[in-house]
Amino acid sequence: MVLKLYGFHRDTCTPRVALILREKNVPFEFINVDLTKREQKSPEYMKHQPFGSTPYIDDDGFILFESRAICYYIASKYADQGTPLIPTELKANALFHQAVSMEVTSFNEHVEKIVAEKVWKRFRGETADEANYERHLALLDSKLDVYDGILSKQKYLSGNEITLADLYHIPYGAMLAVGGTDIMEAKPNVKRWWIDITSRPSWVAVKKDLIKLSEDGKW
Structure with missing residues (x-):
């Protein structure tokens, strides 16, 4: 099945x-x-x-x-x-789980609210709370400073091999540009990493799926 x-x-x-x-x-x-x-x-x-x-x-x-x-x-x-996408060696796996926690608490926590203000409210015909948007954008910017430091030493968030932790960032992160901010390209190492992961054939295929679905209701 x-x-x-x-x-x-x-x-x-x-x-x-x-x-x-x-x-x-x-x-x-x-x-x-x-x-x-x-x-x-x-x-x-x-x-x-x-x-x-x-x-x-x-x-x-x-x-x-x-x-x-x-x-x-x-x-x-x-x-x-x-x-x-999931390291099996003990220390590599621990670093993977560390990166997963980073995505939830340091990235998604703020991106979700930014997108809610600038994308979902617009979709519903509501007015964005600009103060809330700016607050979470500033908080995200500070978190991405830490990301940039980590990514200056390695290719991905938990090491030099891509994991689920990196890919978890993509769908919400891609909505930031829809909301009018280029924050994912504002720091050199974050930008390099972001271009890398969003250029993967898997994400390119999903974007095509989404376009097709919006046109004819099929995936």
Whole structure:
């Protein structure tokens, strides 16, 4: 049975999962859950995702939600195909988990709020809170100073090999430009890393998928 990905093409967490599926060369069927119609709040959907958000997967009856957990599962299950994304050596694995925590607490924490103000509010016809936007942009800038220092010494966030931790940044990070900021290109080492990871064939393929989906409703 082909793995099924239930999600919404306009959110950020669904493309995160699709990216890892592409990176690991895993076939999947996409089922669009339209957040604008609140399909994620239907009783049937919430049997599988009780928080009423996207995405979740159905892997031959195994149900899993939360995008990073899904990505970790996929990268672990298909460890021997596609790009290795989870280091197995003890210290390398510890550095990987350190980088994963960085993405959640130092990057996503602020990017999520920046995108909410400048992208999602605009999408809903609301007015951005400029003070909140500027506050989180400044906080993100300070965090990216630390990123730049780390990336001055190595190619990726946990070493010289790409991992899930790097790829987790892409879907939300890509929305920053949509929100009107070029902050991902403002620091030399962050810029080099960002161009590297967003140029990967897996992300190029996901972007094409998203365009196709927005045009004809198919992935």
